[in-house]
Amino acid sequence: MSTYIDxxxxxxxxxxxxxxxxxxxxxxxxxTILNRSPRTVNAYYIDLRGFFRFLxxxxxxxxxxxxxxxxxxxxxxxxxxxxxxxIYEYLYYLTNECANKPAARARKLAAVKGLFRYxxxxxxxxxxxxxxxxxxxxxxxxxxxxxxxxxxLELLNNIQSDFFERDYCIITLFLNCGxxxxxxxxxxxxxxxxxxxxxxxxxxxxxxxxxNNACKEALRRYCDARAALPNLTDxxxxxxxxxxxxxLSNRRVEQIVERCLKTAGLSGRGYSPxxxxxxxATLMYRxxxxxxxxxxxxxxxxHVSTTEIYTHINxxxxxxxxxxxxxxxxxxxxxxxxxxxLPEHQEESNLENLDDNAKGTExxxx
Numbered sequence: 001m002s003t004y005i006d007x008x009x010x011x012x013x014x015x016x017x018x019x020x021x022x023x024x025x026x027x028x029x030x031x032t033i034l035n036r037s038p039r040t041v042n043a044y045y046i047d048l049r050g051f052f053r054f055l056x057x058x059x060x061x062x063x064x065x066x067x068x069x070x071x072x073x074x075x076x077x078x079x080x081x082x083x084x085x086x087i088y089e090y091l092y093y094l095t096n097e098c099a100n101k102p103a104a105r106a107r108k109l110a111a112v113k114g115l116f117r118y119x120x121x122x123x124x125x126x127x128x129x130x131x132x133x134x135x136x137x138x139x140x141x142x143x144x145x146x147x148x149x150x151x152x153l154e155l156l157n158n159i160q161s162d163f164f165e166r167d168y169c170i171i172t173l174f175l176n177c178g179x180x181x182x183x184x185x186x187x188x189x190x191x192x193x194x195x196x197x198x199x200x201x202x203x204x205x206x207x208x209x210x211x212n213n214a215c216k217e218a219l220r221r222y223c224d225a226r227a228a229l230p231n232l233t234d235x236x237x238x239x240x241x242x243x244x245x246x247x248l249s250n251r252r253v254e255q256i257v258e259r260c261l262k263t264a265g266l267s268g269r270g271y272s273p274x275x276x277x278x279x280x281a282t283l284m285y286r287x288x289x290x291x292x293x294x295x296x297x298x299x300x301x302x303h304v305s306t307t308e309i310y311t312h313i314n315x316x317x318x319x320x321x322x323x324x325x326x327x328x329x330x331x332x333x334x335x336x337x338x339x340x341x342l343p344e345h346q347e348e349s350n351l352e353n354l355d356d357n358a359k360g361t362e363x364x365x366x
Contacts, residue, residue: 019049020074022125026118035204039182047111054090055082076125084130087112091137102137109136144278144309145270147175149287152279158264163242167256169222170239174257174273177209178280178299181273185250187238192219201300209298285310 016024027045030036052071056062062069094100094108113131120126147155152175161167173184183199191198195216196208226240234240237247254273261267281299284290296307
């Protein structure tokens with residue numbers, strides 16, 4: 001198995017059985033002490049399992065594909081023998097064999113670094129941290145991709161679904177509240193109070209987001225349709241399947257968004273539930289004059305520096321800034337005489353003057 005997360009219970013996972021014991025203890029530490037979400041812990045599990053599978057194959061020169069290697073019996077002696085050079089070999093493998101981008105390599109290295117810090121500082125099982133001095137791959141900071149206001153309206157006006165009320169409500173919440181996919185999937189009916197919704201974000205951090213009129217109306221219509229379902233089995237979950245009555249999985253919501261984008265003529269452009277989150281933030285910033293601190297709270301960012309990426313996407317501000325230059329309206333003067341019309345000796349004189357001017361400039365700059 002590549003994951004132990006149960007779609008029906010996204011906040012739980014089965015016991016990890018195919019990784020070394022020291023890694024299992026580290027994952028328990030992440031979940032119980034650092035309060036990392038089950039999905040975050042599961043991501044660390046996948047990355048660390050891949051790391052140990054690589055090391056076992058690298059040391060034994062095994063012909064078996066790495067994803068078939070059994071690493072659960074690797075002991076502490078194996079871990080203590082890990083060197084900095086082997087970690088560099090792992091990063092090289094991720095780059096050249098797996099074609100991992102810098103962001104993926106940085107994430108996997110973070111899992112390795114976290115494990116060794118834990119073994120050195122918390123369990124005192126190691127005296128040397130081979131990953132400590134390894135630099136994280138530099139990541140290109142890309143601007144968020146988002147739908148324009150016109151595209152957002154096109155999406156809302158062209159939803160076609162067998163459960164229209166539910167799917168319209170999902171898109172409306174994404175576009176107005178800027179929540180993450182997992183945040184939307186895990187919403188319970190009890191999370192609503194008056195005109196607010198309680199959202200549990202990364203690290204199980206809670207925040208309250210106010211609902212505007214569009215959200216409240218979409219929720220009212222959906223809840224009426226939800227109450228009429230004949231086989232409602234998950235009575236706590238907000239978004240459920242019309243067929244099974246159970247909570248929707250992350251993948252099912254992704255499929256709903258994909259279908260809605262397709263019917264609106266917006267498929268094939270790289271849009272996703274997370275891009276709808278970017279859209280909500282962008283529209284609030286560009287059209288609602290929302291300041292960074294308020295937007296930070298709405299999105300559930302830990303640091304305002306994360307939110308500040310949305311200050312770089314107001315293209316109208318950039319256009320106005322360039323247009324405000326005092327030189328923006330200067331036009332080239334008409335040239336009344338071409339170089340070819342100059343006498344030969346005057347052309348040479350001009351070239352000499354240019355050389356002298358260049359030398360003077362170099363002297364001043366030096």
